[in-house]
Amino acid sequence: MSQPINRFKADLRDIQFTLFEQLKVGDILSKGPFADWGVDEVKMVLDEVYRFSTTVTGPLNQVGDLEKCRLENGQVTTPTGFKEAWNQLYEEGWKGVSVSEEHGGQGAPTIVSIAAEELLSGSNTAFSMYPGLTQGAAEAIDQNGTEAQRALYARNLFQGKWGGTMCLTEPHAGSDVGAALSTAEKNGNGTYNIKGTKVFISSGDHDLTDNIIHLVLARVKGAVAGTKGLSLFIVPKYRVNEDGTPGESNDVTTGSIEHKLGINGSSTAVLNFGENDTCVGELVGGVEHQGMRQMFTMMNFSRIGVGVQSLGIASTAYLNTLEYARDRKQGPNVKNWKTPEAPRVPIIQHPNVRQMLMEMKAKVEGLRILIYKLAYHEDQARLLAGKDDEKADYHKGQVDLMTPLVKAYGSDEAFNICEIGIQVHGGAGFVQDYPLEQYLRDSKVFSIYEGTNSIQAMDLVGRKLGLKGGQYTQQFMGDVAQFVQEHVEHPELGEAVKRLSKAQEAIGATAMRFLTWFQSGEMEQVPLSGRSFLVMMSETVIGWLLLQAAAIAIESAKALPADHPDQHFYAGKKYAALWFANNCLPEVVARAETIALADRSPMDIPEEAFATI
DSSP, X not given: OOOOOOOOOOOHHXXXXXXXXXXXXXXXXXXXXXXXXXXHHHHHHHHHHHHHIIIIITTHHHHHHHHOOEEETTEEEOOTTXXXXXXXXXXXXXXXXXXXXXXXXXXXXXXXXXXXXXXXXXXXXXXXXHHHHHHHHHHHHHHHSOHHHIIIIIHHHHTXXXXXXXXXXXXXXXXXXXXXXXXXXXXXXXXXXXXXXXXXXXXXXXXXXXXXXXXXXXXXXXXXXXXXXXXXXXXXXXXXXXXXXEEEXXXXXXXXXXXXXXXXXXXXXXXXXXXXXXXXXXXXXGOSXXXXXXXXXXXXXXXXXXXXXXXXXXXXHHHHXXXXXXXXXXXXXXXXXXXXXXXXXXXXXXXXXXXXXHHHHHHHHHHHHHHHHHHHHHHHHHHHTTTOHHHHHXXXXXXXXXXXXXXXXXXXXXXXXXXXXXXXHGGGGGSTTSTHHHHHHHHHGGGTSSSOHHHHHXXXXXXXXXXXXXXXXXXXXXXXXXXXXHHTTOTTTHHHHHHHHHHHHHHHHHHHHHHHHHHHTOTTHHHHHHHHHHHHHHHHHHXXXXXXXXHHHXXXXXXXXXXXXXXXXXXXXXXXXXXXXXXXXXXXXXXXXXXXXXXXXXXXXXXXXXXXX
């Protein structure tokens, strides 16, 4: 293979705008748990993580895709350079940006680590999964484990000495986690004998660390059926000696690794626990039957992480496409379409290409604000805890409400944005000379893992909308309504704000329709319409946040000289918001009208009528 090259691109100016000008992260820095952090420190971290992403992980992205992982003699070998990148990642501390100082981290606000993770994930999605799963396992143990477990397992995971996984899925169960057949039998000494098979386990085996800590859902013998009977176990690949070093094998074997559409540098494994009846695990927190509650710590962390992955890959797909459109010359300007001798122009001058680029730009920037906004709420909740519990609860509620939007809409749009990018490239987008085809393949899995997007939709309409009697939803609607009231007469954005108001009304009416269906027993209508509603709500939130960004940009531009470089940047914020308001917000209203039709054709059609073969 030729010398690896970096194809990753990022828009640090837009990241900084979102952090400091729109969300005003500077207001929470130097306060409470973030006392050691200031604006300069955040900018330094972003600059350094960008350097790492373009010089270390970025060049390895195509390497991992082409080399893939290998399983030989029961051990997975990762692609060339991955182990060195892992060591450098943790030596430089970029996975510990928001980890507590207790575990050797830097204690930054969550939003700072989210921004850093956008860069890491966008530069090499497959590689980023290894430390991502590891940090998720560490968080789960840190929040739910005993003091001894936190000191031994969480700390080593946070510091990258050990890897981590999340083991839910089984061959027969898929998303039906409650049907798990993995068992745990008491050994009489506080440990359990673990037996079962887990599939599609990301980072299931690798050569990056001396040990891998698997978090395994299993049913203690005699426990009730379904999810209520599941417990969560810490199951190391190698048993841990008293001095903390890896010991003998713990009877965890890798049956196979998957050959996949994308993220080929990530080992997705079939893991067998207890084939020889010698696999030992310990209960997380020392309590049985709390497995799903404990695992949701990691699942929610991972769902937000999927949104960040989606943003990172969508952003670099857009920026690579923009560069191509500026360089590629083809066809005359449309104004000269009847003039054969007219010069060929860069394709960015063609209206249909500009339309595609605008969609990519608006949705990438909208996703960024949505995801950073969720992290902002998380940081605010942490700052206000114990000081103003009512406000802290509001922020926690917004995190709950936004999580399925971030995961599902983010992952769907990442794939769509990559597809648009390939279309702009034309035939060049279909070959490996450009990175778009890998971005497309890598991004497809985002809508599948950590709960498919239909599951996210059911979580939203079946659970999140009604939390605390619908209070969090009402607070969100109130936030949008306040913005509408303040900006409906805006000289440049007023008409777009009116479209936002109509979208908000459509959200409220459709939410009430769901309530009616629940109360009347028309349950089938809810999953039939859930995905569409999730899109409606996501686009309403993004429309609001983009218009908010545009209002800030318009005011900021007024204070600058006409020739200031930021004039173009701020103009971009305005036009991205207008495009989204004019092209996406009307579809929110249209989707509400479609949902109101209560179409039952997917349920009424006889199964045999889908095809006669």
